[in-house]
Amino acid sequence: MLQKILLDTNMLIYLEDDNIVEEDVAELTRRLYDSSEYKIVIHPKSMIEALKIKDKRKRDVFLSKIRIYKKIEDPPLATEEFQKMAGFKNENDRIDNELLYAIKQHCASFLISNDIKLKKKSVKLGIGEKVFGIQEALKYFKEEIKPKFDIPVFIKEEFLYKIEVQDEFFDSLRKDYYEFNNWFQKKQESEAKAYVTRNEQNKITSFLMLKKEDKDEKYDDFENPIEPDNRIKVSTFKVADTGKRIGETFIKIIISKAVEEGVNEIYVTIFPKQNFLIDLFKEYGFKETTYKNTTNGQGQNEKEVVLVRNLKTKEFYPFVKADKQNIFILPVKPVYHKLLFPEAEKEMQLEFNDYSTLNTSANAIKKAFITNARIKKIRPGDILLFYASHDKKAITTLGVVDATFTDFKTNEEIYQLVRKRTAYNEEELKTTTRKESLVIMFKHYLTFDKPIDLDYLKSKEIVKGNIQRPISIESKKMKDILDYSKKDYDKIEIN
Numbered sequence: 001m002l003q004k005i006l007l008d009t010n011m012l013i014y015l016e017d018d019n020i021v022e023e024d025v026a027e028l029t030r031r032l033y034d035s036s037e038y039k040i041v042i043h044p045k046s047m048i049e050a051l052k053i054k055d056k057r058k059r060d061v062f063l064s065k066i067r068i069y070k071k072i073e074d075p076p077l078a079t080e081e082f083q084k085m086a087g088f089k090n091e092n093d094r095i096d097n098e099l100l101y102a103i104k105q106h107c108a109s110f111l112i113s114n115d116i117k118l119k120k121k122s123v124k125l126g127i128g129e130k131v132f133g134i135q136e137a138l139k140y141f142k143e144e145i146k147p148k149f150d151i152p153v154f155i156k157e158e159f160l161y162k163i164e165v166q167d168e169f170f171d172s173l174r175k176d177y178y179e180f181n182n183w184f185q186k187k188q189e190s191e192a193k194a195y196v197t198r199n200e201q202n203k204i205t206s207f208l209m210l211k212k213e214d215k216d217e218k219y220d221d222f223e224n225p226i227e228p229d230n231r232i233k234v235s236t237f238k239v240a241d242t243g244k245r246i247g248e249t250f251i252k253i254i255i256s257k258a259v260e261e262g263v264n265e266i267y268v269t270i271f272p273k274q275n276f277l278i279d280l281f282k283e284y285g286f287k288e289t290t291y292k293n294t295t296n297g298q299g300q301n302e303k304e305v306v307l308v309r310n311l312k313t314k315e316f317y318p319f320v321k322a323d324k325q326n327i328f329i330l331p332v333k334p335v336y337h338k339l340l341f342p343e344a345e346k347e348m349q350l351e352f353n354d355y356s357t358l359n360t361s362a363n364a365i366k367k368a369f370i371t372n373a374r375i376k377k378i379r380p381g382d383i384l385l386f387y388a389s390h391d392k393k394a395i396t397t398l399g400v401v402d403a404t405f406t407d408f409k410t411n412e413e414i415y416q417l418v419r420k421r422t423a424y425n426e427e428e429l430k431t432t433t434r435k436e437s438l439v440i441m442f443k444h445y446l447t448f449d450k451p452i453d454l455d456y457l458k459s460k461e462i463v464k465g466n467i468q469r470p471i472s473i474e475s476k477k478m479k480d481i482l483d484y485s486k487k488d489y490d491k492i493e494i495n
Contacts, residue, residue: 002039004108005032005141006072008046008099011114024134028112031141038141041108042069045095075102086121096121103130112137152249152342155195160209161188163196169204169240176271178295194236195253197246205241208250210234210257222306224290226267232258234268237277245364245420247277251284252365255309255318259491264312269294269304278305284365285309285316317365318445320400320492322478326382329463330369330470331389337396339423340367341386343447344396366402368418369440370433373470378404384442385481387467394451395481398492399442408435446492450485 032038050066053059078086078094078101086097096118103111104127111131113119122131132140151157165184174180187209194209211233219225234254239247258266269292270278282288286307296302314321338345369384384399408414415429418439424432457463460480462473478494 003037003110004041004072005038006041006043006099006102006108006111007069008096008111008113008115008118011112024138028134028137028141031138035141040069041072042066043075043099043102044071045098047071049092049095072102072107075107076105077101082125086125100125100127100131103127110137110140151195151253155197155206155246155249155253157193157195159188160184160192160194163188163194163204167204169207169238173236173238175297178297178299180297195250197241199241206239206246206250207236208234208238208253209236210254212261212263221293222290223293223303226289226306226308229265230263231265231267232261232263234266237268243420247280248365251280255284258309258311259318264310266309266311268307270307271302271304278307281307281309314491314493317400317443318491320383320398320445322383322475322492322494324475326377326379327385327473327475327478328375328378328382328470329385329387329395329467329473330371331387331467332369333389334391336423337386337388337392340369341388341397341444341447344388344451364421365443366421367399367442367444368421369399369442370414370418370422370424370429371438371440371470372432372434372436373438375438375470375472377472378438378440380404383478384440385473388451389467392451392453394453395448395457396451397444397447399444402441402443404441405439406436408433408437410435414439448485452481452484456484 032040046066047063050059050063075098078098082101082104083094083097086093086100088094088097096115099111099113100118100122102108103122104125109130111118111122112134113131114134116133119128119131119133122128165181165188170180170184177183192209192211194207196204196208197206199205213231213233215228215230217228217231219228232254237250239250254266266286267289268281268286270281271294272278286309288305289308290306291303292306294302294304309316332340369386378401380401380403382401384401385395386397386399388394388396405417411430411433414433414437415426418424418429418441419426421441422429454463454467457467458465460477462477462480463471478492482492482494
């Protein structure tokens with residue numbers, strides 16, 4: 001819910017007159033205008049004060065400008081008892097007291113004023129924490145920092161008004177959803193954005209649109225309405241260019257956005273015919289909760305499955321519980337590290353193909369690692385710490401084992417198993433793998449914000465020397481690793 005910020009009359013006059021606005025006031029105003037959490041409002045009594053401006057032209061200009069602000073509708077009048085407590089000498093003081101009374105009665109969340117006397121009154125009345133001067137307001141209304149997470153360069157976040165709704169890509173959505181075009185156009189007008197990929201002809205090949213919802217959202221069209229909460233809704237999810245792991249990349253974006261926005265849940269509604277998509281979401285912790293009644297493109301009622309992912313219970317990707325699993329450090333050569341974990345190559349100028357759909361292992365959450373080392377203890381659930389050898393000499397990423405395979409009959413069998421999930425090409429697989437090679441299928445859970453370098457690993461006696469082959473480490477050493485990259489504590493629980 002938007003919080004209302006009340007400006008007193010002097011602030012309004014200062015903002016809307018012909019003089020140059022001070023830098024602090026301009027910055028505060030920009031923050032409030034740009035915010036998705038706050039809305040500037042005015043008190044009707046401010047209009048009365050504005051009528052007292054003697055210069056007719058200035059008065060008319062000011063009145064025309066403040067009409068852009070929403071007025072508090074029918075605010076309660078301050079009682080005589082309140083007026084006496086606040087104190088007044090003239091009509092201007094009484095109007096100031098009306099603004100303070102509006103704050104006391106919760107007509108708005110905060111009052112901003114550059115009037116020192118008004119601030120003193122608010123303290124006397126017990127509402128001083130809700131009345132700010134300019135500097136106080138700047139400290140309180142901090143600039144919103146939009147969530148930042150790594151998105152492959154071939155995925156662009158675009159305004160919907162840059163996308164043509166008649167594109168044939170949306171034909172299936174028009175068939176599935178009633179008045180899809182009208183809905184899309186409304187989203188264009190509201191400056192909504194979506195994550196998209198395009199082909200060489202600039203045609204859309206995949207589309208992901210998210211919506212943040214709060215506790216005011218209604219779920220009346222759900223058969224069993226879910227409780228209001230802070231959520232991310234997956235409004236639209238379609239991938240036409242299949243086989244390139246873009247769907248997994250979208251899952252990663254969805255969950256990363258939800259985690260960084262601090263919401264409690266994510267949900268998506270999907271028609272039962274979309275079995276593959278339903279299975280994809282379920283693999284990442286989404287559970288069938290209820291059904292949604294939806295009108296399809298032919299005006300007929302259909303039911304969609306409602307899948308909900310609870311982020312408060314940290315049981316699924318990208319959260320890790322380090323308990324009794326084995327923990328392994330696996331060295332990766334630079335050329336393969338770059339292809340397998342491009343997020344960890346922030347200091348390098350990567351080529352488009354390193355991120356593009358040509359390199360599907362970069363897009364995937366599920367990846368494959370192949371080793372000829374004699375390690376048989378790795379099993380599902382174990383934690384893998386990938387060490388960039390040669391150049392970085394640091395642990396950069398963390399994965400969790402899904403499955404392991406060995407004792408292959410042919411190299412072709414290995415290739416078919418890992419071809420979309422490894423940094424190796426077909427020729428390299430044929431020349432470097434053996435029938436007894438170990439293939440580790442794992443999920444890439446996180447890239448450390450601060451890579452854990454070899455000198456630190458040695459200083460904490462996590463390793464004794466250079467890391468040239470896979471090694472196992474004690475589970476209690478995981479805390480030392482996280483201490484070096486503190487930002488990632490929120491995603492890893494150590495028992």
